[in-house]
Amino acid sequence: MLDMERIGDDNIRYSEFTENTRAGEVISDPAFRGFGRLLFPMDLSISERMTLKELSSSSIYLWYSDIRTEKTVEILNYMKQEVQKGHQIFYPIYTDREMQQEPSRKNTGLFYFRGEPGKPFGIMNAGGGFYYVGAMHDSFPHALEISRLGYHGFALIYRTREPYDDLARAICFLHDHAAEFQMDPNHYSLWGGSAGARMAAVLGNRDYLRQLTDRSDIQQAAAVIMQYTGYSSASYSEVPTYACVGTRDGIADWRVMKHRLGILDEIGIPTEFHVYKGLRHGFGLGVGTIAEGWIYDAVEFWKQQLS
Template identity: 25%
Template sequence: MGIDETPVRMLFENQDVHGARKLILPLEDAFYAARPDVTLREATDACLGEGYPSFAGLVGLIMDHPGCFHPYRKSIEYGYLSFPIGNPKANAVVVPGGGYEMIASANEGLDFVRPLQEAGYSVYIAGYGIKDDACFPKPVIQVAECLREAGRLPTLLLGFSAGGHLSATICRKDMTEAFDYPRPQALILGYPVISFSLPTHEPSKRWFTGGRGDLFDFLSAEGHVDPDYPPTYLWRAESDDVVPPINSDAFDRALSQRGVRHLYRVYPGDGHGWGMGEGTSAEGWLDEALSFLRQK
């Protein structure tokens, strides 16, 4: 019996899998209690629709690394995963997307663990509050805790879609001062939500701001870039029906205006959630990003 065909209650016997359950699927405990024999595949289909990519690989990785889940101190229902290597040259913290409604921890989390480890990084996958738990500043406080743990070495932060918005926000100087965590030394943003003042991904805007109009400008990342902002690799598809491309364009302009070293790539094609980019025109982007960010 494979992991996808295993009842979730049996998978939850593993302490790390149970702790990371909201990093896997955005389901309440009552869902599982009412369906004691539901399999991982059935739960995924019920939550995200039939055909959604499997989380079996992520669950397997967690089970193979005892003690990898670390709950946040002030919100233990969320946490981060750690996959260290011996003698790392740096740490990489990956912040998956999901519109602040779920966490795309497979293609925007799991898929990056091995490539980043092979490049010399200890890897962390940062969870954060979703839906009603996504209202600012809670997700910033949560990922800040992960960064403090990873901050013993230089840290590369990678964020995708809504996780890109959270990552761009976390790199703001005023946020590091307000919430006391080390500013990342480098940043990768894939097809990110950036602005709540321009056309954007409306669910991300609603969940992160709580619908408060007075926060739209304050939580728009393009208005808060300073000259010491981390070097950034920014990329998106040419056409994106989920996050309007104007978001990345605005951030590219902001980085240019502040003199921040960065590289902006627009890859041919239509799409969102490309992750590592396998099978798309963006395939190989991670190698280019790491090479660019290693340059002084």
């Protein structure tokens, strides 16, 4: 059983983070005790003296564009407020014994963005080229946005060498604890950008889901939501898929994504595809760009599959 009781610490005084807050202050903040280090990419050498403004840069989040300081600050303040309210925001996906057996599992877990009782959940998988996990730009914002629409959002922090195993474990964890979270376990969605989109597509595939979870009781995802990836495999075991990408993406060719969805269409699997003129790789939510609002289209696509 999960401990879903109030965990707020009345001694944690809420003070807002700003663009001038240093990374070390965030990591060591009492609200994030035990998991603060996982808020920023574990696989990159980040100085704790860097400010949130300095961190919100493509020079840190490699291969990403349109990184916004105000979104970083908003997300961290949201998380701290949730803890102040007494809500648990981080959940390990491995047991203590499993983490002792394999210490790298301590660097995994799910950040929770609370939805409404009875609603399904989405698991967000950030990209980073399987070199690092760019959650602050590529999964935290998405999870927060769907939570504001009533859905439960989970952002997975995974090991770059074991990404598929960690996502499989996260799916099992949320399936097994859906009642404690008061959410629908059977109509979930898998989201991802870049490398994270590959993860979502692989675990969205019915055959890979069975193979990687070693479970036959877990239902296949209702939908996969993919951004900017060159993943091209397609079969009858896929689920309804929404995809978006920019025309100036030098990493994931929009034609490859469109071709894959065309194959899925031909075999009768619902799809929706959007290509945005002039956008580069890693535009995230696309705030202030031609892609702004795409996430609401994606949620509508997911909702259509629920019926």
